[in-house]
Amino acid sequence: MKTALIVILVVVVLVALIGVSKYYGVRNDLVTQREAVTAQWADVENSLQRRADLIPNLVATVKGFASHETEVFKNIADARAALIGGRTPQEKIAANDQLSGALSRLLVIAENYPQLKSNENFLRLQDELAGTENRIAVERKKYNDALQRYNTSIQLFPNNIVASMAGFTRNDAYFKTEPGKATAPKVQF
Numbered sequence: 001m002k003t004a005l006i007v008i009l010v011v012v013v014l015v016a017l018i019g020v021s022k023y024y025g026v027r028n029d030l031v032t033q034r035e036a037v038t039a040q041w042a043d044v045e046n047s048l049q050r051r052a053d054l055i056p057n058l059v060a061t062v063k064g065f066a067s068h069e070t071e072v073f074k075n076i077a078d079a080r081a082a083l084i085g086g087r088t089p090q091e092k093i094a095a096n097d098q099l100s101g102a103l104s105r106l107l108v109i110a111e112n113y114p115q116l117k118s119n120e121n122f123l124r125l126q127d128e129l130a131g132t133e134n135r136i137a138v139e140r141k142k143y144n145d146a147l148q149r150y151n152t153s154i155q156l157f158p159n160n161i162v163a164s165m166a167g168f169t170r171n172d173a174y175f176k177t178e179p180g181k182a183t184a185p186k187v188q189f
Contacts, residue, residue: 026162033150037171040143041089044175047136048096052080054132055103058125062106065116069109075102089173096136096175103129140175147171 059073079102082095107126110116151170154163162168 022158023162023165026159027166030150030154030159030163030166030168033146033153034168037143037146037150040139040146044136044139044143045092047132047139048083048092051099051129051132051136052083054125054129055080055099058122058129059106061119061122061125062110062113062116065110065113065119072102072105072109076106078102093173093175144174147174 055076059076062069063073076099079095079099083092083099086092086095110122110126116122151172153159154168154170
């Protein structure tokens with residue numbers, strides 16, 4: 001009887017140790033994934049800031065040729081301010097979408113000024129902006145991928161049990177393409 005009790009106690013202790021080990025293993029993995037999402041968001045913010053830093057120079061160059069396009073310049077300034085002032089990923093994502101639309105309209109306007117299109121400063125800034133837009137696209141994809149891995153992981157069994165016990169929640173701050181964004185803006189004079 002005593003031997004059976006000791007065996008049962010040893011089995012219970014081993015099961016408890018394995019359970020605790022599994023809990024902490026899953027929890028540590030979820031912490032690692034959540035931090036990867038945070039780090040990837042920092043890379044996105046870095047690219048967005050680079051774009052925001054380029055915009056005043058681009059706008060100043062275009063203003064010299066198209067000074068009557070004040071609404072476009074105001075929209076760009078407002079969108080840039082919203083991007084810089086955004087506190088959460090959702091606010092920055094919305095401001096980024098607004099800024100992308102405003103920049104598209106600016107570049108369409110630039111097409112209507114042949115002297116501007118051949119201006120060396122404008123061409124250099126346009127190339128810098130194109131490179132930055134590519135970086136943003138890459139970082140957005142990496143961020144969305146990290147976020148998807150995290151969200152998937154907290155829903156899988158037994159991770160979902162550990163996630164709910166440890167307070168991990170779903171994060172839906174994805175970059176999404178809005179319907180109609182693929183259509184080029186139309187500018188009329």
